[in-house]
Amino acid sequence: MEQRVVTLENMNPHVIKMEYAVRGPLVIRATAIEKELQAGAQKPFQTVTKANIGDAHAMGQKPITFIRQVVSICLMPSLLDDPSIPDDAKQRAREVLAGCKGGSIGSYSDSAGIEAIRRHVAQYIERRDGFPSSWENIVLCAGASEGIRGMMKMMIKHDNSIKPGVMIPIPQYPLYSATIAEFDLHQIGYYLNESTNWGLDMAELERAYNEAKAVCNPKALVVINPGNPTGNVLPRENIESVIKFAHERNLFLFADEVYQDNVYAEGCKFHSFKKVTSEMGPPYSEMELASFMSCSKGYMGECGLRGGYAEIVNLDPRVKAMYLKSISAKLCPTTLGQAVMECVVNPPQEGEPSYEQFQAEKKAVLDSLAGRAKMVVETFNSVPGMSCNIVQGAMYAFPQIKLPEKAIEAAKAAGQAPDVYYAFQLLENTGICIVPGTGFGQCPGTYHFRTTILPQPALLKTMLEKFREFHTKFVERYQ
Ligand SMILES: Cc1ncc(COP(=O)(O)O)c(C=O)c1O
Structure with a gap:
């Protein structure tokens, strides 16, 4: 074959550098194992349990009926005549369709999304926070990932080869490290404090910032909460201290708040960055902030x-114009995703026909997640050599594992990081797919893994028992 135009040597080096562990080599192997099992291979397990990704429906969670009814009508407006679909679902769908060009969900929307839905998002934020929100500051996106990447792109400008720096927590969600690598930005990691339930220490933020200042131009601070x-x-x-820190250093704030509904632990409450900056008043309420x-x-x-x-507030209007131009080149986010967001921000109200079922379904999911969060933590903490902080929110546990010296040597011999070695052994022996701590970042010399809490309760229980057995045997083997 002739020399290809694009080769590994001449392609974009930033794409080579980027990594996304949540769908990395372990997941590729897990999928291969699933195929081997289907082809009749004999293994110590019959199925693969994918606890690697926060994909609730993939793990058996049922969709919320109201959302699916609205989306279904949007796709098939003849369902407006279906007597089994409640009137409020029909009404929401009518509103979405009225906002669609030509009345069809199949048409492009404005690049920032359907105006009626943007207005409902702003109203939702106002109800949540008790402060004004302008619909013109709302940009709908195809998942938070697209919104985060779109805004982060605005940070790229190297001054005399000094890169802009983006502060991210370690451990982090690898969308951030991947995007920073792809956009050739400088990653400034600040460690979360495992001994205070992954607390965000101001002294650590300061350390990370001061060290990075010598090599980059710190420009943004990402906080993932929950x-x-x-x-x-x-x-x-x-949150207030973080806001003050960012203000003093003139940093753009990225508040990743995709888990705002997922708070389980007693005494914990979600506070949006927008609400806290608003409560603090000027100059903090005038800071540039994007929340997702x-x-x-x-x-x-x-x-x-x-x-x-x-929601992007306090952007320089000239920058906002450029930002809107940049998203317009992608035409629009998926209109079905926009219809779902409409249901999230404008759910059935008391007195409407879907209200009770909606509330019951929502509560059932969140209660079950809270139960599973507890079950995961209690089990891991009962296994010698494992310790796990309370899962206060979101959908994951990130336990620490103590690995014997001989296991670390075996990993070295296999050319793998110790936690990667552990995760592969777990997968090959039990069919459980988790993501090693290396993919998120961790304090040097410590080893972790991330598991979701998403397998349904019976499966989760079995998975945790298998986990305990595996860990005990693994440690014994390398003692
Ligand atoms: C912290 C965080 N931010 C953003 C995302 C992106 O989610 P999506 O693009 O599906 O909205 C995820 C997904 O797991 C996440 O965990």
Whole structure:
């Protein structure tokens, strides 16, 4: 074959550098094992349990009926005549369709999304926070990922080869490290404190910032609250300190709040960055802030329909114009995802026919997740050599594992990081697919993994027992 035009040597090096562990080599192997099992291969297990990704429906969570009714009508307006679909679902769908060009969900929307839905998002934020929100600051996006990447793109400008720096938590959700690598930005990691339930320490933020200042131009600070993979929920006073820190150093704030509905632990409450900056008043309420929400998480779990929004406040109007121009080149986010977001921000109200069922379904999902969060933590903490912080929110646990020296040597001999080695052994022996801590970042010399809490309760129980057995045997083998 002739020399190809694009080769590994001449292609975009930033794409080579980027990594996304949540769908990395372990998942590729897990999928291969599934195929081997289907082809009749004999293994110590019959099925693969994918606890690697926050994809609730993939793990058996049922969709919320109201959301599916609205989306179904949007796709098939003749369902408006279906007597089994309640009137409020029909009404929402009519509103969405009225906002669609030509009255069809199949048409392009405005690049920032359907205006009526943007207005409902702003009203939702006002109800949530008790402060004004302008619909013109709302941009609908195909999942929060797209919104985050679109805004982060605005940060790229190297001054005399000094890169802009983006502060991200370690451990982090690898969308951030991947995007930073792809956009050739400088990653400034600040460690979350495992000994205080993954607390966000101001001294650590300061350390990370000061060290990075010598090599980059720190420009933005990302906070994930509730945390992925750490499951921590930030107290209000902590958020206030972070805001002051960002203000003093002139940093653009990225508030990743996709898990705002997923708070389980007693005494924990979600506080949005927008609310806290608003409560603090000027100059903090004048800071540039982008906050993100998604329909993939919460009680909805509609990951594949790709809906989300960004609320972006206090942008320089000239920058905002450029930002809107940049998203216009992608035409529009998926209109189905927008319809889902409409249901999230404008759910059935008391007195409407779908209200009770909607509330019951939402509560059932969130209660079950809270139960599973507890079950995961209690089990891991009962296994010698494992310790796990309370899962206060989100959908993950990030336990620490103590690995024997001989296991670390075996990993080295296999050319793998110790936690990667552990995760592969777990997969090959039990069919459980998790993501090693390396994919998220961790304090040097410590080893972790992330598991979701998403397998349904019976499966989760079995998975945790298998996990305990595997860990005990693994440690014994390398003692
Ligand atoms: C912290 C965080 N932010 C953003 C996302 C992106 O979600 P989506 O693009 O599906 O909205 C995820 C997905 O897991 C996440 O965990």
